Amino acid sequence: MTDAVLGALPTHASDELESPARRALRRLFKRKGAVIGLVVLAVFILLALLAPLVAPYDPIATSWTLVRKPPSAAHWFGTDELGRDMLSRVIYGARASLLAGAISVTIALTIGVPLGLISGYRGGFFDALISRITDAMLACPFLILAIALAAFLGPSLADAMIAIGISATPVFIRLTRGQVMSVKVEDYVEAARAMGNPRWRIALFHILPNILPALLVQATLSIAAAIIAEAALSFLGLGQQPPFPSWGSMLNAAQRFLSNAPWMAIWPGLAIFLVVLSLNLVGDGLRDALDPRER
């Protein structure tokens, strides 16, 4: 009996001492889906970073003797309508997609989180104003807003990222505001206020850290959505401009040669699918790992 109690004590104690971030990581790594997602993502990130070293050919070098060749030992993924190596283009394409995902969500976070924090914490007229603007933006479906913005801003990868970032912002404003509203009535916020902390300090050091988990989950899922949106804009010719590769524009070219060069459509699509699937797996895993009810 005593042994059993003593044996149980240390694990219990270590559980209590474990920092929330470490606990979340440990729980995340217990989920098979999330781990697979993290591994696949890491592979794609490495490919994007090391593209000049890993890609077997120059992704924009054309060759009239190699037009639309099926996959072979020399060209594992085949070649495209201008004789460019598909594998190299898929590897370089990871750069445009991952960059678009990361930058547009950074834009959305940078605008959305401060606005949501102020709106939720201060309330009043500013909150009403921001909430109505958020409603107005959410009333325009994400991709339609992004396409409209990209159309007016002009066709380029940078403008596409700005358009996607702005379109993704209202979700973060609304999420941050809602989280702040539920956290600001907690005892520890009351206590911080009673101790005479200024408002900005309470918002930044007491409220923000407690709403980070929800923001992290949303950010992961938003990167997935942003990558699909970038591919969609590039597919329509509003993103990465030729000859530079992007998975979306590669699919657009592939559609014209579907009957005699189907490999042109398979690889870029599969790449988008794998990256987005991994992000969704990681997002779902994070949500479960960070959920206090499942502790």
Add this chain to the structure above:
Amino acid sequence: MLNFLARRIAQLVPTLFFVSILIFSLQHLLPGDPALVMAGEEQDPAVIEQIRHQYRLDQPIPVQYVYWVKGVLSGDLGESLRIKVPVLDLIRQKLPVTLQLGSMAIVIAFLIGIPAGIISAVKRNTAWDYGANFFALWGISTPNFWLGIMLIFLFSIKLGWLPASGFVPLSENWRESLASTIMPAFVLGNAIAAILMRHTRSAMLQVLESDYVRTARAKGLSERSVILKHAMRNALTPVITLGALELGTLLSGAVLTEQIFSVPGFGKLIVDAVFNRDYAVVQGVVLVTATIYITLNLIADIAYILVNPRLRT
């Protein structure tokens, strides 16, 4: 209830006001002078001056906005710069096509998503559950334009069963209409089915643990009757209202799906307008989309209250 309705509708006014400002200001994002953009190849200063006057671009921006809103409220969304047709007429022409596609997509989404969600909740932690969850992840992660291209490759090019593109209205020939829309409708419905499956699964799991389901089981009802008559009815109410909110996904999805299958609908209208720099059409389409979305949100809210007696005070 009436109070709620009044408050909910009163909230729409500022939202619509900001939507109108958002859409109006799109035009001012254009680099350079809009009159020059509208004039296109035409470089004659007199013509540009005339365009500036005609579209009131020589007036202050707030005045331009007032004129624009006045026009919109009286049903004038401007004129397509390229084909010189009122934007409203274009939308009237294209919207029914997307509505047919969208309705089929919703039916497909409900037919796949709800049974999959129920089965995965009832058979929790079995192969069925894992299969349904994988299907949901697959549906959420597959870009619909890629799925569309792959379906065309399989069913049109390899098997030759379905036309790769085009659209036949339902009123003309229902068989050909179904054949031309089944692939795009599946592509559109697939992503929504995945979301519905997730909603249904979590709603069912919650209901299956409730007291009245336990009571129904305790009185010796068959499992089939417990699930179909007691649990499902209560679980599906929120799912159906949530489903209405997926219309935004549907409209976004229609843009690329219609492009891939060359369906002459609402989505293709906005893409063509973007390429032809037909800004009045882009603005009109975004405005109509936002209005449809806001209205459906309102209907979903009201429906939610109507079916949920506890909220009806």
